[in-house]
Amino acid sequence: MLAVARRILDDAELAQDCVPDSFISALQKLDTFEGRSTLKTWLHRIVVNAALMKLPSRRRANEQTIDNLLPESDSNDCRLEAPWQTTESPDHLFERNETAGLVREKINELPETYRIVLMLRDIEELSTRDVAELLEITRTTVKVRLHRPRAALKTLIEPMLRGER
Amino acid sequence: MMRHLPLMITCVEFENFVIDYLEGRLSARERRRFEIHLWFCRECREYLAAYQGAREMTRRAVVQGEPELPDVPEDLIKAVLAARSPG
Numbered sequence: 001m002l003a004v005a006r007r008i009l010d011d012a013e014l015a016q017d018c019v020p021d022s023f024i025s026a027l028q029k030l031d032t033f034e035g036r037s038t039l040k041t042w043l044h045r046i047v048v049n050a051a052l053m054k055l056p057s058r059r060r061a062n063e064q065t066i067d068n069l070l071p072e073s074d075s076n077d078c079r080l081e082a083p084w085q086t087t088e089s090p091d092h093l094f095e096r097n098e099t100a101g102l103v104r105e106k107i108n109e110l111p112e113t114y115r116i117v118l119m120l121r122d123i124e125e126l127s128t129r130d131v132a133e134l135l136e137i138t139r140t141t142v143k144v145r146l147h148r149p150r151a152a153l154k155t156l157i158e159p160m161l162r163g164e165r
Numbered sequence: 166m167m168r169h170l171p172l173m174i175t176c177v178e179f180e181n182f183v184i185d186y187l188e189g190r191l192s193a194r195e196r197r198r199f200e201i202h203l204w205f206c207r208e209c210r211e212y213l214a215a216y217q218g219a220r221e222m223t224r225r226a227v228v229q230g231e232p233e234l235p236d237v238p239e240d241l242i243k244a245v246l247a248a249r250s251p252g
Contacts, residue, residue, distance in 0.1 A: 003231045035246055071180065071212065079176035081208035090221045094229070103226030122220060123227050143184050151180075154212075154219040161218050 001047045008051040008119055010108060015051070022050040048124060052134060055116070063111035069152035088163045099160070106156040114149035121146050174202050179209050183216065 001022055005015035026046050033042050072080040093099045107115060120131045121142070128146075132139045174182070182199045185191050191199060203210055 007227060033246070039241065071176075073175075073177050077175035077177040079179075079206070079208040079212060081212050083207075084211045084215065087214070087218070090218060090225060093222065094225055099222075100226040100229045103222050107223060107227070118223070119227075122224060147180065147184050150216060150220060150223075153223055154216045157219040157222050158215060160222070161215055 001043070004044060004047045004124065005051045005054075007123055008048065008116065009054060010115075011056075014054050014056070018047065018050045018054055021054075022047045025050055044124070045126075045130075048120065048126070049134065052116075055112070063113060064109075066111060066114065066148060066152040069155040070148065071151055084162065086163050088161055093160055102160070103157060106153060109156065110149050110152060114145055114152070117142060117145040118149045118153075122150070172198070173205070174198050176202075176206060176209055179203075179206075183213070187217070 001019050002015055005018035005022070006012060009015050009018065022043070026043060029046065033039070037045075074080060107118070110118065117131060117135070120126045120134070121128070126134070128139050128142045131142045135142070137145075179199065179202055182191060182195060186196065186199050203213065
């Protein structure tokens, strides 16, 4: 539970507060557990909810644009992508101790609006529908807020994948 | 850079299909159009490979070293279900 909260909040102290809140919430919502989903899935959803409630609103005020990290195209809508001469495999890259930390730094450069959707979809593996419900946004917005940070991270991680650092 | 054939999606339109393509949620017709584009377009092929590589790196960087949540014992689930039933 702590790991899930920490991933979403990116703040150890807030994440620790989240665990007892989640247990209280689980006890209060016990009636809603119908045994259709696994208890693990049900608890996971409760922790995610509790973590989202604790998301500091201050981070949203300072959000930077990621437009400069998104794919580029020419006037004919053709992608501009430098040829890939070599590609490092993730397995090989993760043999280096610093790789995970470098990638996490890049994730934390993302605006919170995007980082949250990326975490919920790609790390917590919630469906587009569940994320839309949790964040009270449309499914189309979820997809946009998932694709943009993925594309931005592709740009940010690209030097590693190309073996340039 | 590639020349777009009639009915072929552009690289910009390709972006709109990526998520659903990777999740297998495109209709047969959409998937065919996406894959035809992919077949002709070196830039989009390389972009997609790097996009997936970055996704894998993202996931591994976040979950690396974290314990997997254990499955909840069946007895506990029965106890929870029993506790919520009145009487």
